Amino acid sequence: MTLPDLLKPLFIILILAGAGYYFLNYEGPARQATVQSVPCLEPLTYRIGEIDSRFGISESEVAAAMKQAASIWSEELSRPAAIESDEGNVVVKFVYDERQQVVDGEVRFRQRIESEQIRLDQFLRTYERKRREFEERSERYSRLANETLREIGELNRWVEQRSPAGGLSEQDAGRFEDRKRELERKQQEVQREKENLESLAQELNRDADRLNLMTAENNRLVDEYNNRYSGEKKFTKATYQNLPDGGAITVNTYLTKSELVLILAHELGHAFGLDHLPNSKSVMHSQMGDQELFPILQLTGEDKAAIRGVCAGAGI
Template sequence: MNAKLYSTLLLVILIGGWVVLDEGFTFTNTENSKSVPCQQPLTYQLGDIDSRFDISEHELIEVLEEVEALWSSALGRDVVDFSESGTVLVHLIYSEEQQRTDAERQFSNRIKAKEQEEEVARREFDRLSKRYEQKKQDVQQTLETYNETASTYNELAQKWKGKEATSEIIAKFKKLEQQIKNLEADLKHKKKNLQQLHQQANNKTEQLNRLVNEYNQLIDEYNERYSEPRRFDQGRFVKQGTQEEINIYQFRNRAQLKTVLAHEVGHALGLKHVSNPKSIMHKMMAEQNMGNLQLTDEDITALQQQCN
């Protein structure tokens, strides 16, 4: 069984996988808003939500409520609030970059599906390998029993060679002959099963190597298409006269959407970018803890200064 190729290629996967993970995105810088969050909450309402985004209106409202709580916690009172007649319209605008993100997500799903297919095949290979080793030991034990029985028969035959055997010895000969015959049939059957398992394991090895090659090809294609860093605007706060809008153009998942919204709401509150790369109001989205998004001291200070 050619397991060496499988092991070698699997190592390539583990090494190659690191290439896919490092990404960063740019937030848009904007001029300060004239909102005064210290005197009254900044109100917003939902605007146009492109149906091509994989998010419902209810889910979007939930994310916005989380953003509300995030900024309100800095002052201990409401600074952002939903209103049917809110002053800031929140739009989800399906952009070219979102199309690219969706295509990348679909490609990533293909890679995950291929990885899962490989994992299923690997478990089946391990199961077959374990069964093969067990059956191989069983054949070896049966062969040893056969050899011992044949040796006993030969020793007895040599001892009684040229002599008239008693009925007891004749019965013993017949019993040994039957045992040898049964063992031969058993051994033949077990060897046949062992050969079948050997072939199945070889076939599974070939399948594994094919799947690993296909997986590596997908990784290479993914890296060629998507690994090159690209800078683009995921969101923008826009103020034209009395019209205020938060336009969201692209997000990968709920956590990323929340981060972009929190950043643009910060601009709507009148905040500028801060220097801490872990801050929500940093110009780049890269080092924020999107899994547990929190305001940094710089974010809180910026809001408090805006209120003075």
């Protein structure tokens, strides 16, 4: 058995593989646009209403998200599509319920997995550094051990050649003793290096055991996350409701600020009178998941045609 054979195998499998994500929809029934909601005539006005503190978002942050959501429609129309006003016709509310509790739980679970992954990655890098050191020292040990064995063999052959009758001259005996002491020191060095390598191998094996346990725990967490949160979970993230004196956008859940902008842009579309579109990349598609959120949210050709259609229907 060579010294590298002393090391245990390291099993690192499925780390964070297959983590699931929500594909949540935002539903809204077909609705007739009012004159006030046609952005080609005049900007829709909105105001920020009640925001449940459990969302952890401020009024100014909601206002910024609404402004960004409105801007994608404004860009297409080359004029403001929606503006904030203290007397706005559409109120934007954040109502916390069990849906956001589920999302908050998912976020915390993902953060836990990411934290454990960081710890595992750091420990793995340390293990790999130690293993490289072990392999380098093992190679040096092998060279030193083989060199020492070769020199011992050469000394033995020299003795046989110099003393065919069974004895060495006084001069040769002195040379032999000097060479013997030198080789004994090298043998001691080889033995020390072997003991050091065996100690390092034991340390690496303990680290491998710990890494395998950490990996198993990470994989268990990923499996639990997938069982809880992966797949298509259909529940409404937000709604738009027409009211006698305007309308209401009610946000019930969101995962990230970028996702919130998409949700608000979608509900603004309903406030303008738009229905759902079949293209899964469209802002006005009924489900989230395929829309491009980075670097910025953009309308698809179908979104643009839909808002232009509303304007055309209003005679603009």
